[in-house]
Amino acid sequence: MKPAAFDYIRAKSAAHASALLAEDENGRIIAGGQTLMPMLAMRLARPSRLIDVARISELSYIRDEKDKISIGATTRQVMVEKSTLIAKRLPLLHKAIEWVGHPPTRARGTVGGSLANSDPAAEISLVAATLGATLRYVDETGENSISTDEYFIGPMITALPATACLAGADFPVWSEKRVGTGFEEVNARSSDFAFVSAAAQAALDADDKCARIALGIGGLGDFPVRVDIDAAKDQIEKESAVREAIAEAIADIEPLADLHATAEYRQRVAVTLAYRAVRNAVREAKELAYAN
Amino acid sequence: MRTELKINGKSHVVDVEPRKSLLDCLREDLRLVGAHAGCEHGVCGACTVIVDGTPVRSCLMLAVQAEGSEVVTIEGIAPAPGELSILQDAFCETHGMQCGFCTPGMILAAHALLRDNQEPTREEIVEAISGNICRCTGYDQIIEAVALAARRMRGRNAPDQVSA
Amino acid sequence: MSAAPRKFRYISSDRRVLEDRRFVVGKGNFVADIVRPNMKHVALVFSPHPAARIVKVDGSEALKMPGVQYVLAGDELAAAIQPMPNGMPTPEVKRYPLAVGQARYVGEWIAAVVADTRALAEDAAEKVKVEYEPLPFVVDGKEAFKKDAPPVHPAHGSNILLDKTFVWGDVEGDFAASPRKISFSQKWGRSSTVPIETFGVIAEWDAWREVLDVWASIQMPKYADQIAGSMRLPMNAVRVHQDVDVGGSYGVKRGIKQTVLVCYLAKKLNMPVRLIEDRLDNMRGGDAHGPERNFDVEIAFDDSGIIRSMKMEALDNVGAYAGRSPFQLGKPIGAIVGPYKIKSVQYRAIAVTSNKTVQEAVRAFGQSPTNYTIERALDEVAWALNLDRLEVRRRNFIQPHEFPYLIPSGTTYDSGDYPGLVNKVAKHADLDAVYAERDRLRAEGLLAGVGFASCLEPSGGNSAFEPLLNRQNKTTTWMDSCRIAVDALGTITATMHTTSAGQGHETLVATVVGEALEIAPEKIRVSRAHTLDVMPSNSPVGSRMAIMLGGAAFHAANKLKHKMMTIAAHDLGVSLDDLVWNEGTVSGKKNPDQKLTWNDIVLIAHRHYYRMPEDMEPGLTTQHVMQVPNGGKLPTDDDRIQMYPCFSFEFHVVLMSIDPDIGKPEFRRYVIGHDCGTVINPKIVHGMTMGGIAHGIGAALLEEFAYDDQGQLLTQSFMDYLLPSAHEVPKIEAVHQVTPSPLTVFGQKGSGESGYLGAPAAISSAINDALRPLGIKMNSLPLKITKLGDAIAAARAKEAKQ
Structure with a gap:
């Protein structure tokens, strides 16, 4: 598992890196290398030149x-x-x-x-x-x-x-005073990529009404998406309403299926994780009231 | 490519292909073979070394990327030939290993933890070594070793206790 | 019938492990650390097809690449060597290091490239052109067993390597007489031990001395014999260096095809050649895979839960070639009834070839899958009768007073106190509290279950399954040896004759010799000889070294002691019976002033021959070659055989919860009770048990060599084949019991497979207990999160409809 040969150059700035990329269409940027290095080792990536941006301090x-x-x-x-x-x-x-x-x-x-x-x-x-x-x-x-x-x-x-x-x-950064967050993920081992994951951020007003809600789901489709559940904003503490809004929002996403998780699994669990992320975000925002 | 590396406090100049990992450079060019190749794709942690104070996978870093960085390998941990650090000694005391293949990486991960955290909880120890796979021990005696070393290191610093 | 535990000086005391010092400073001597002058490196070309005719291998482009020394394909190699040894009488299932004529699995090695560095070899391997003609293939074991399945080895005529039905006792009669019967099927998934160090080997041929030197990461019985055989060399031309530290094995480091490949290249090119498998080589084409076994079981029992008879069919998918893998169906015959008094058993063992990577020996050599099935049977009986699962186990246990106990398949268990250990664990765990916690978790909305497994670890491995499954094979000797020498200055060196993969054999030998001679183990040097320093050994397989190497070391030490006392008796002019040994000093029983110190005797033996007894050899070197206790017989005509001599016992209690919406199982409590007789080093035994459980957790929940329906291996890296990290292994509570074996020198039994023998069974039991309220059971391992999640969702959907 040794990479195919490549040249190596350190870019001095982002502009320099871009110019180097323009010079050679098979050039590729490396920074921390934690994703790229395994791909190089397995020869799934075969750049002619690696452009190292890791040392660009600015x-x-x-x-x-x-x-x-x-x-x-x-x-x-x-x-x-x-x-x-x-x-x-x-x-x-x-x-x-x-x-x-x-x-x-x-x-x-x-x-x-x-x-x-x-x-x-x-x-x-x-x-x-x-x-x-x-x-x-x-x-x-x-x-x-x-x-x-x-x-x-x-x-x-x-x-x-x-x-x-x-x-x-x-x-x-949200300007509201009472902002809570929730992050949920399921994976085989805690260091692995998620089968599916969800992130939520909720802002409550002084009356515990949801002023703003952002929800994203990862691992379900080809890329992470922000899903709109504003339909459930007024019933943000009602599980069925939130779940329904989530299910509707992700209905069009073509779920990934692989060795680790079936499409059905991802679709089903995405709703659960998204719901839990929202629930936790709201709970956290609510607690802030007492702290203040 | 000519590269200057600072390993265990000493400067070395090597001439390596850019594609060579820091791991292979340490093992082949500098004959520091305590870092081991387990998977070469960043999962097992057997190749762990400390770069600029933090444990990293030397298989996920090119040798040329390490230029100018301070690298510490397992060979740089023992205080003198035949002597062990408190942590290394604790691994011997609890038998925190079997085949010894993951051990250098495990010790370096724990070494970095104990430098920052003198009183780690079990959860903190688990998190610190969670990137290092051990197939022999089930981790129990490794966790015990790290906790023991932490206790002994605290003891060493306490004025009213004999050093461990 | 068990001997009472004895008091020891060093045995059983909590002493450090001598090997550890070199490992904590990174000074192990692993094969990849060894450099020979002008050493060349091998990279491999592998088959992308599950089955294909190899039309042509063209290495001409590769040979033109910089630094490339040679490109070797299967035909050349096959013409020059003998095929790899074949365990079964299936001569048409031939196996060579590189495929010959036909590729039989994805990842099979087609050609080897030798170059100045591994990177250059990999560059060149990409340039080797192989022309394939894809053939029909089969990957599923049950499919492969069918008559019309594509044959993996057409010349063999079918995919069946072994199909033998054993009947021990009146199975039909017992079934007919039993009021109750149940049946079930389940599958042990294809997982393995997957050491963190891959296999590696270096070979170097000295044409003038005619010696082939081999350094390898090996755990293989009769390795040097096999190299000599395949290479057509006299065995005294093969020198295997056994001081190589092995970075984990747990059975799989068999490495013979890799070794023969590299030996051929080293001899052919007259250069040291090494192959260090990378993880991809290892996972798809190395000795990576383990048993994959379908079980179909019928149990006959009575209303009180007493099991009278069992019919078990085990179909193992051994992959593309035979090797020793079918024997993994044979070893469990020696513990086919587990710790239970089952009167009669019918066992059908089937091994089939398929277009998957070859199966190798895995920790417990097939016993862990069998235990998983026996324990499932106990759970099923309890559930059928609505009885407590532990109570059913207790009712069926062989009782302490019944040892030695002969099981239907011909093996006698040496000793045990199963109810004793179960009671200790139940008390420690506080079972009522465990059940209360399960019910509390259930009330919280989680699925929760308690799992049990009470399993045997046959130990002291011999090869009795070989003559049983293959009557042409009469091998009944399975010895191990130790030599002890006291040098002219009085220090002790003990020599063993095998590699080690973390089992602490140097500590074992030093402790045993120290115990026998009453000398601190730390003062004893333990050396691992190369194979031209010939002493017979069968390597650390089958949980045998505490018994076999420990036994050999003990007897060699006693021979030494006897020789030293005989010298003293002669020199002092007294009878041997009048002398006592005290920490190396020999003195008169009646007259303690009449004595010779250790150094006095050493001086006589090495320098003062005139003081030696007549005809005694000078020097102080003794050796003992030990045969397996109770072993050595051929099977009877009705297929009964004494398999391993000693039987360790373990009992697992596991509390798990499952988040029903996600399917993720979580350990809430894990208690193991363990009894391996007299413990020689508690740190080593504890570590092996904990490590075995972690390995079992992997097999139960995470690990599988999965294939798609195109025959492609989906888990070729550690990103997809998931080994448990420190996060996935819970804190485990251990309860110990010592029931000494009457067959061994200190009462010790084996422990190299402990934990792994019962963990998958216990975890499966806990999960099925958790799923009971949903009316479903899981019938296969590994129980991956998504498999559980999807099954739970389907059950809930069905429930909602009703």
């Missing part, structure tokens, strides 16, 4: 930009895990990150790498999709951005232009 940051948290593409997952800023301001990502691989892979794996590889069950992608993050990238035309709604288009496939280098992701 791409490694977690910044509070008031209405959003901005995370650089080469920020290691462990930095997100340990960030008090993320814990406080982006609790959904904080909850999700511990489901990403295990400690040694989080030490090397990057936020941008996870988003760029776009595994259908990747937790960071799910949070990005749920919250409607904006992904920033650099290509020959300069700095650009794309919303997650357009970004995820297939299993391990994104709408990122061929010569683009991901620069960062901006996760919206």
